[in-house]
Amino acid sequence: MDMQNIENQITELKSQMAALDKKAAENKLSMVVFSGELDKIIAAFVIATGAVAMGMDAVMFFTFWGTPVLRDAKKSVGGKDAFGKMFGAMLPKGMGKVKLSKMNMGGMGTAMMKSLMKKKNVASLEQMLAMAEELEVQIFVCEMSMDLMGFKREEMVDYKNLTYCGVAKFLEEAANSKVQLFI
Amino acid sequence: MNDDIKVDKVFDLKGLPCPMPVVKVSKGIKEVEVGQVIEAQSTDPGSLTDFPAWARTSGNEILKTEHDGDVIKFFIKRNA
Numbered sequence: 001m002d003m004q005n006i007e008n009q010i011t012e013l014k015s016q017m018a019a020l021d022k023k024a025a026e027n028k029l030s031m032v033v034f035s036g037e038l039d040k041i042i043a044a045f046v047i048a049t050g051a052v053a054m055g056m057d058a059v060m061f062f063t064f065w066g067t068p069v070l071r072d073a074k075k076s077v078g079g080k081d082a083f084g085k086m087f088g089a090m091l092p093k094g095m096g097k098v099k100l101s102k103m104n105m106g107g108m109g110t111a112m113m114k115s116l117m118k119k120k121n122v123a124s125l126e127q128m129l130a131m132a133e134e135l136e137v138q139i140f141v142c143e144m145s146m147d148l149m150g151f152k153r154e155e156m157v158d159y160k161n162l163t164y165c166g167v168a169k170f171l172e173e174a175a176n177s178k179v180q181l182f183i
Numbered sequence: 184m185n186d187d188i189k190v191d192k193v194f195d196l197k198g199l200p201c202p203m204p205v206v207k208v209s210k211g212i213k214e215v216e217v218g219q220v221i222e223a224q225s226t227d228p229g230s231l232t233d234f235p236a237w238a239r240t241s242g243n244e245i246l247k248t249e250h251d252g253d254v255i256k257f258f259i260k261r262n263a
Contacts, residue, residue: 050202053209054240121198131206 036065084150
């Protein structure tokens with residue numbers, strides 16, 4: 001009788017443990033990249049690649065001003081309406097065109113920062129993107145931002161783990177992540 | 184100087200800023216077997232806090248930290 005009772009309790013505990021296990025956050029970093037400026041994009045990639053080094057999975061969601069940064073400078077697409085053309089022309093086309101959020105000084109500040117980065121061996125944004133790809137950092141791009149700004153998938157960078165998504169995908173990842181950041 | 188620790192592989196990370204030392208060492212440690220030791224040489228002062236944080240998180244062990252001028256040498260045993 002008693003043994004049966006204990007066995008029942010163990011079975012119940014096991015199923016409770018399994019349920020808790022499902023709820024537990026994964027060792028993952030989910031990051032929203034909202035900004036499209038050099039300094040903030042650097043910070044985002046340093047943290048994402050560092051997370052992988054720390055044994056975490058890293059997921060980056062590019063939205064709003066972060067979206068144009070993922071365009072490929074070498075690609076161009078036609079067939080955009082007036083607004084799409086305007087956004088396309090006014091926002092940085094790719095990693096090489098992003099500016100500092102402070103002290104840009106008509107581009108002088110950004111140029112100075114880039115030469116300093118080179119001197120101090122800090123990876124360029126292009127190198128950081130390549131490193132993120134190698135480390136299997138997953139990138140999601142906000143479909144609404146793409147649509148609002150008139151960007152087309154054909155003009156985005158080639159990146160192995162790049163997917164288009166909406167807010168639900170970000171929330172699913174964020175809810176399952178130990179660390180969430182907004183940059 | 185290090186005759187007490189047998190090093191199986193050396194990683195020259197000199198001149199590399201954050202996050203490269205930790206990124207490289209996290210990949211590099213997998214190039215040796217569990218129980219073997221790597222020596223990572225960094226000139227990034229941030230490594231002094233970053234390497235122990237990485238070791239604690241990844242379950243590896245820093246056997247010794249040595250300063251040689253601007254170079255910081257970490258002797259890390261692969262445990263995980």
